[in-house]
Amino acid sequence: MDGGARPGGAAGQSREYKLVMLGAGGVGKSAMTMQFISHRFPEDHDPTIEDAYKIRIRIDDEPANLDILDTAGQAEFTAMRDQYMRAGEGFIICYSITDRRSFHEVREFKQLIYRVRRTDDTPVVLVGNKSDLTQLRQVSKEEGSALAREFSCPFFETSAAFRYYIDDVFHALVREIRRKEKEAVMAMEKKSKPKSSVWKRLKSPFRRKKDSVT
Template identity: 45%
Template sequence: MAKAKQAPPLHKIIMVGSGGVGKSALTLQYMYGDFVEEYDPTKADSYRKKVVLEGQECQVDILDTAGQEEYAAIRDNYYRSGEGFLCVFSVCEQESLEHTQEFRDQILRVLDDDTVPFILVGNKVDLAHLRKVTASEASSMAQEWNCQYIETSAKTRHNVEEVYTALMRQIRDRKLKQNNAGGDEKDSCCIIL
């Protein structure tokens, strides 16, 4: 009897952050290698891509939220569907860094799990002359949250691949750890041949 081909693992990433910080630009740069100067931020978009993570084929599902989720129920459903989060702010806008705390608090409230894979992303480092947030300030916040801090530029593609790869690696490692520890029931599966 032939074995069924196993589908590649799927990693679900949610992009969060204030409007205008470059979530869509990062996502589109990662997905298509394009920098989009003007983007209509009115809705959330979902993207899927096949990638190779350390020699293993997998799929990444990216939900690019609009940054203005007025409806808590919709926002909470987004968060529940995520396995990892990229929390993006603009290094040119102090207020966008301050808002990351609200996004993190909302995610932790909905998921009730402070070990969820999470990376703080400082975008727009190509605009060094407009910079308002120092790397050390953002790094301190990431240390408090016990997460990684990575600086990116959607325009120059600086660290774009790296930030998605780092988060997918965290998601994969967490799944492996849960599976090895018995995981919880929603993560388990049964194959009957």
Template identity: 45%
Template sequence: MASTAGSSGPNNTFRLVVVGSGGVGKSALTLQWVQQYFVSDYDPTIEDSYTKQCFLDDSVCRIEVLDTAGQDEFSTMREQYLRTGDGFLLVFSITNRESLDYVRKLHRHIDRLRDRDDFPMILVGNKCDLEDERQISPEELQRVAAELHVPQLECSAKYRKNVDKAFHDLALLVKKFKAADRATTGAHDEIPDGKKKRKNCRIQ
């Protein structure tokens, strides 16, 4: 995904939120994608946002990325960004089993808040360069992703492995999700008191 100086309209502006427990490398992933450098030490209390313009399916998109604070559960902004984000990177560390449990809880919480079971999310196992410290196998990651019905991939912020792919794939999911919603707004309006569910917005 290359940066460009083009303009983008409101339908091509996507707000991606990077969530997960502290120390899993959320900021490292975000800064590696936005600014293309690796940061090993980062203030876990900082919550910051970045904007990047790039091509997605041959059109210019404006990507807003919210890098959430390490202690998400104590952030007063937590419910707001979970309610207003267009898509979520659920980041855990393959070296920390508790961090995987945490993002599974986040996934359930987002489903409840957004009242949908197909909201754009990708499960990201970061720190795959630390193979000797691995606690989550690739096979387990695949099983968990299948249970949650979300795409998955392993990343290394340090070596930039799959970093571009993670953000690109999530932005693509959001784009398809928004397009499907716009196409079916009328049909949704005719469905009283029911969840708006679509099953065709996944990356193949």
């Protein structure tokens, strides 16, 4: 098994990333996942089915075992959804550029993440799929970019049919998870270190007392 270590884990452990696909039904979540996993575009798929996929790859020369949950296309809150929202480490929120309603539903999925996790710092990548269907476009690329800036997350327009930018999406999410983990570790280390100014204030009275004695 490839070597890799989760922050704080033992050396040699393989790092697993739990990723969750979110988005309205019919936007192409399953097609994106299948293209990423097997380089195959599914002709038929039931959008009400949830499925999980695993793949081992290297990203930035580091091993990564991806556990991808492809969810059904409803934004309603359920006990099962609560469970995988808590377990997921990063989320890909998808819409179709040919379906403005699916674009509006992106906010519902983002709010659902916050409702469960109670933080805006969860790693997210925003995706506008079906970019090959330019003649049917209902959502401009600028609108997608603006929403991604609001979410402070990476944004891609993809085509699952032609496999455009599919790998980039999953790689970007893993990078977001790694970046936020490193930031969290650095923040903890910084918090645990005593501030030099405090030590100076504590030491200065003793230094003055010692000088007066000598």
